[in-house]
Amino acid sequence: MKQAIELTTEAQFSWAIAPSEQKAPFQENTLVSPEQLTSVNKEDRWKLGLITSADTPIDSVGELVKDVPVVAINFHAFTDGRGFTLARLLRERLDFTGKIIATGQFLPDQVHYFARCGFSGFVLPDQESVDTSRTSLNAFSEAYQISWDRPEPLFRRM
Amino acid sequence: MIIAKPDAQTKTTMYTYSEIDQRIVDERVEQYRDQTRRYLSGDLSEEAFLPLRLQNGLYVQRHAPMLRVAIPYGLLSSQQLRKLSYISRFYDKGYAHFTTRQNIQFNWPKLEQVPDILAELASVQMHAIQTSGNCIRNTTTDPFAGVQEGETADPRPWCEIIRQWSTLHPEFAYLPRKFKIAVTGNSETDRAAVQFHDIGLQLRKNEQGKTGFKVFVGGGLGRTPVIGTVINEFLPWQHLLTYLDAILRVYNQYGRRDNKYKARIKILVKAMGIDTFKAHVEQEWLFLQDGPATLTTKEVDRVTSHFSAPDYSQLPEESETLNRSLASNKGFANWYKRNVSSHKVKGYAAVVVTLKNTGVAPGDITATQMDHIAQLADRYSFGILRITHEQNMVLTDVRKDDLFQLWQELESQSLATPNAGLLTDVICCPGGDFCNLANAKSIPVASAIQQKFEDLDYLHDLGDLSLNISGCMNACAHHHIGNIGILGVDKKGEEFYQIMIGGSAGHDASLGKILGRSISRAEVPDAVSRLLAVYLEQRLENEPFLATYRRIGLTPFKERVYETGH
Ligand code: HEM
Ligand code: SF4
Numbered sequence A: 001m002k003q004a005i006e007l008t009t010e011a012q013f014s015w016a017i018a019p020s021e022q023k024a025p026f027q028e029n030t031l032v033s034p035e036q037l038t039s040v041n042k043e044d045r046w047k048l049g050l051i052t053s054a055d056t057p058i059d060s061v062g063e064l065v066k067d068v069p070v071v072a073i074n075f076h077a078f079t080d081g082r083g084f085t086l087a088r089l090l091r092e093r094l095d096f097t098g099k100i101i102a103t104g105q106f107l108p109d110q111v112h113y114f115a116r117c118g119f120s121g122f123v124l125p126d127q128e129s130v131d132t133s134r135t136s137l138n139a140f141s142e143a144y145q146i147s148w149d150r151p152e153p154l155f156r157r158m
Numbered sequence B: 001m002i003i004a005k006p007d008a009q010t011k012t013t014m015y016t017y018s019e020i021d022q023r024i025v026d027e028r029v030e031q032y033r034d035q036t037r038r039y040l041s042g043d044l045s046e047e048a049f050l051p052l053r054l055q056n057g058l059y060v061q062r063h064a065p066m067l068r069v070a071i072p073y074g075l076l077s078s079q080q081l082r083k084l085s086y087i088s089r090f091y092d093k094g095y096a097h098f099t100t101r102q103n104i105q106f107n108w109p110k111l112e113q114v115p116d117i118l119a120e121l122a123s124v125q126m127h128a129i130q131t132s133g134n135c136i137r138n139t140t141t142d143p144f145a146g147v148q149e150g151e152t153a154d155p156r157p158w159c160e161i162i163r164q165w166s167t168l169h170p171e172f173a174y175l176p177r178k179f180k181i182a183v184t185g186n187s188e189t190d191r192a193a194v195q196f197h198d199i200g201l202q203l204r205k206n207e208q209g210k211t212g213f214k215v216f217v218g219g220g221l222g223r224t225p226v227i228g229t230v231i232n233e234f235l236p237w238q239h240l241l242t243y244l245d246a247i248l249r250v251y252n253q254y255g256r257r258d259n260k261y262k263a264r265i266k267i268l269v270k271a272m273g274i275d276t277f278k279a280h281v282e283q284e285w286l287f288l289q290d291g292p293a294t295l296t297t298k299e300v301d302r303v304t305s306h307f308s309a310p311d312y313s314q315l316p317e318e319s320e321t322l323n324r325s326l327a328s329n330k331g332f333a334n335w336y337k338r339n340v341s342s343h344k345v346k347g348y349a350a351v352v353v354t355l356k357n358t359g360v361a362p363g364d365i366t367a368t369q370m371d372h373i374a375q376l377a378d379r380y381s382f383g384i385l386r387i388t389h390e391q392n393m394v395l396t397d398v399r400k401d402d403l404f405q406l407w408q409e410l411e412s413q414s415l416a417t418p419n420a421g422l423l424t425d426v427i428c429c430p431g432g433d434f435c436n437l438a439n440a441k442s443i444p445v446a447s448a449i450q451q452k453f454e455d456l457d458y459l460h461d462l463g464d465l466s467l468n469i470s471g472c473m474n475a476c477a478h479h480h481i482g483n484i485g486i487l488g489v490d491k492k493g494e495e496f497y498q499i500m501i502g503g504s505a506g507h508d509a510s511l512g513k514i515l516g517r518s519i520s521r522a523e524v525p526d527a528v529s530r531l532l533a534v535y536l537e538q539r540l541e542n543e544p545f546l547a548t549y550r551r552i553g554l555t556p557f558k559e560r561v562y563e564t565g566h
Helices: A034-038 A042-047 A082-093 A108-117 A127-137 B019-040 B046-054 B078-090 B111-122 B156-166 B237-254 B265-272 B274-288 B297-305 B320-328 B330-339 B367-380 B400-412 B443-452 B456-462 B521-538 B545-552 B555-562
Strands: A006-009 A030-032 A049-053 A070-075 A099-104 A121-124 B058-060 B065-070 B075-077 B095-098 B103-106 B181-184 B199-205 B211-217 B229-236 B348-353 B364-366 B384-387 B393-399 B467-470 B484-491 B494-501
Touching: A006 A127, A034 A049, A049 A099, A070 A082, A082 A099, A082 A108, A082 B237, A108 A121, A108 A127, A121 A127, A127 B019, B019 B046, B019 B111, B046 B058, B058 B111, B065 B111, B075 B078, B078 B095, B078 B103, B078 B111, B078 B367, B078 B384, B095 B367, B156 B181, B156 B237, B156 B297, B199 B237, B211 B237, B229 B237, B229 B274, B237 B265, B237 B274, B265 B274, B320 B330, B320 B400, B330 B348, B330 B400, B330 B456, B348 B400, B364 B367, B367 B384, B367 B393, B367 B400, B393 B400, B443 B467, B443 B521, B456 B521, B484 B521, B494 B521, B521 B545, B521 B555, B545 B555
Parallel strands: A006 A121, A030 A049, A049 A070, A070 A099, A099 A121, B181 B199, B467 B484
Antiparallel strands: B058 B065, B065 B103, B075 B384, B095 B103, B095 B364, B199 B211, B211 B229, B348 B393, B384 B393, B484 B494
């Protein structure tokens, strides 16, 4: 259930992001938008990843995520807390077992919350942010609530 | 031979941290220490530091940073109060300020010392987690919880359960806007203003005698005051946390994020309509209901066991000592009449210590006063205190026999102003003297009113009357729900005040109505005096201000205030 968390800089990130005007076919290891993914044959989708913004309603991508190994949730602003709910719903409601990666504008200090909600990868601007994120991931050794990493609340584990 | 059980707990009258509770708070201090270090060394920009410090209660205000510390559901031990006193002396200017949300604020801490302050707080099981920022804030409740008649159940264990659930909740740390929850255990008298919170919970029993909550959603003050709407008439207690999760999740997904003035849940509930909103919540709840976050009897019992009743003595209901002192001392009798209230245990009483001396900002308390109150709490009230949303303190468990002595000791520290619930028990925000957002000052208005209405007989004759003053429409002092509300407004760069009347925070919740055009600061005390004159002329026997207003309406008050040349 719990996946190893990958922290990478933008420079090291192994996936390309398709420009919005680009049309199918796409190269392997490309993150494409929901519209772009819809235009790709189902049997070819496993080579690609889906990239969608933090404000995406879960229902609009529920079908698409079944075909891809990676979903990237892109933040336009670190304040957009909808991405936390989106990740939890992908994991806990749709049982998505692939990778969930955070991209765009978020803070390294938010990473522990993200990880608890089901994110397993983070694309960060530089090495310093990677280091800060690692500190953030290890900031807390316990938590009260249920979340993807802890399916039971503290009071059931005591 | 009696062998102590290894897990036997010493009896407590308030929640005490487990090893894990303590660890979480300690880890938070270290996390914040690191964030502050990075900010001071230039690794973290102002912009990136802002949300991090806010989630730890640190604002940057007019003169200096301001640190808001949570007093969970208003409950404080004497040891904690001594620590707050120490912090205010050592790290601040020797005083602090109680807010209307059962928090305490330090107005002059140094940014670089805040991690040390947080560590001091952690050493007495306190913190500043989520005291600001767009997250779930400190849960508030009735300051008389557990000691007065008429309670369905004690709200404090439920508040603690909510505190733990909301602390560092991973999904709801970046909501559209801040989120406040209040709980009351009393179905007759609501002293927690639950209908003015994002979520209000009222403990109740159903026909089968089972405990649950009446759930209100979408109440709030600020720019758009709204009375909360019932979303669930009876939510069985087991489902409390999953239901809260469902409401928060709907809000997190659909609440507006494009305009901060329209971002509170009240706006969402209005926009969707309660039926649609409720349908969304129920839909979400289907997935969470009966899941692992469902509360267990074991957990509720564990938390409840922390709030045992103190070791009350068996006393007669009447106290001879008390009656003698009441008969012989007018000052004491005045104070008794206003500041002492009933207790469910025979021979005991609850005492309100008002922090409303004329000339001092309402809610302000000095380090010396904190030390004294801590000592009095130890001597007279089992070492426990409460903070009220009227910015006062309560000693909840005082023997009637001790009241006179307690009063004398309070007197000697200027802490026995006999004005609880009276006009001069003004609820007031920091306003233009301290706050960046203010349109106008509020503290001088409070002082002017307290000065004008000093005559105790007159005040006692007026009886219960709430007066609330906010320096801008953010409504930190709840001016909409004061019987008399005063709001600072800006008119072409000048400070003016809008007057409203008829607000109420209780079960009969109502919002005040604006009297008419706003007036200058100098005119405010006179306007208040005219309002009171109308009341005194028109009231029926034993009729409080609010009831008179509801009976005769706005017009007589309005006409008198704006009448010229008299
Ligand atoms: C001086 C620093 C302060 C600042 C900058 C500040 C700022 C604000 C703002 C912007 C709001 C409106 C938020 C909204 O409606 O979304 C608000 C609401 C509120 N504040 Fe303050 N405040 C301060 C101090 C206080 C104090 C000292 C108190 C208590 C006396 C207080 C109690 C409240 C309460 C109860 C509300 C809730 C109103 C509601 O339900 O909408 N605040 N504050
Ligand atoms: S009501 Fe306005 S002036 Fe008063 S503290 Fe709140 S934001 Fe500041």
